[in-house]
Amino acid sequence: MLKRRRFLSIAAAGAATAWLPGRVLAASPPPSRPTVWKGVAMGAAASMTLVHPDRAHARAMIARCVAEVDRLESIFSLYRPGSALSRLNAAGVLQQPPIELVELLSFALSLAHASGGAFDPSVQPLLRLYFDHFARPGASPQGPPPAAIAQVRQRVGFGDVELGAHRIRLRRAGAAITLNGVAQGFVTDRVADLLLANGFGDVLVDLGEGRALGRRPDGGAWRAAVAAPDATGRTLFELPLGSGRGQSAALATSGGHGTRFGTDPRLHHLLDPATGRSANHLASVSVAAPRATLADGLSTTLSILAPARHARLLADYPAVRAWSVDAAGNVTGPAIGA
Template structure:
């Protein structure tokens, strides 16, 4: 059984604007819809609403273009074509950039984050799509065969060609692509002159302030009871704040009816990791927050703290199955 749940809520509720240059009647321009296969929203605070809506339309075009590179569900995407043939010549520069970033995180995390984990994901999807599938998941022999195709060290990345050197290898960038696309959209908006914005494209990113002059806020829910918020924090680009936040939780996407087996797979064992109920990371970029939240989810707290220490300013919140929260990283 496959299900998806959200554990991050970004707040844009506002009263009358109070910052000096705002118009008395200023209200955010809001878009809500589906992006990257999930519910999403973008909110812009600007006095010229028609212009802001035109910029939002450009953002939607950019999301569509990037999905055409990273999607695993589109057979004609660049990533799907790479997985089908094991080689992609003249790859899009965004694929080269994000895969290079992913491989750097794979090395830094000792393989806890690994973009080549797709053969294991495919194994679980196939297993639980089979009528009468064993509730404990794939057999040890099946896991061993899938793990033999996993190995981030056997991926060649260059501007002119990407190659997968292991037989049966396939990549997924689902652990970092939402953050990357969030950053790209934020960059497009800021280049257009937007200074007050909030993006929720699976991962969150905020700049400036709400229309009432208050900081943007995010609430992280209890994985065991999503109606209950565990903690809140302010997001933004001002001193003392971080702009991006990502949350990973095994219970967000599960394979079995009992929700014991989930998508946060440990590449070393091929099985779901159960160190934390959820992990939230705040960082300077949504790409980094997204990738780190995935990596920390399959690491014990001590190793996770060592990985986080390599990224100055990043903070993480580890939630256990009882809803207790432990913060690591910068205070």
């Protein structure tokens, strides 16, 4: 997965929390202390907070969840040569693909169709072009030359991805897939679902995207804060997360400053497949949704899609709320309740 700077902060417990991008923070321990795990998953700081009276059981479940994250990374990672996705990209075809790869790629392709190609899982050759360009000493700070971008764009096109339960084939020569725009959310959902299936109804999972179940130990809602894209630590807004009325189950934030190429802030990983260049319509986009996979995918998509097209896309997802942040730090979106 891409290693990117975090700017979504999740709090495990109540008020008086100092919010900072890239960190998971908790206030003073509540009366019923939760079981907390912190580490790294998919290239980002990660945490799991479980509210359960049996702490030994909670620790055992956390170990199962960490193992599940590792298993899913072995499917979706671009940096593990033996991952299912890496093998697909190397050979252009994958027989008997893991069901999780079929499921997530199917969702990614549906989002590509819905967005008119703004979201495109086949954009990996362009990302590789930029990474390789800036890895060379003395590389032009303006990025790859237009001719190189035009040539690599010939390898990109989600319509030529052939997806079936028993085979995935990339019909374009030199094509490759990335699921980095949705995989963090997918893994977050899988972990939350595993916990819920094993009797954990009050949970906060933060694996780069946030997903909450139930409530905090003190009975309040879990909280998430979205930080300003300027890295000052300023909080733009907070949202209650959880299963209660007026709360969202999942929240994801995307912005070009999360992973930059070189020194020019306008060159980053949110590439528009139509141009081969970074999309700079907005500084960041945050999406609240019933599931983290959807929140993750839509926050990525809306960061690339022209703002004039946002309303049309979001009309297909009535349970979703989205907030856009412009370069000046102004937030546009629905009113936020307490």
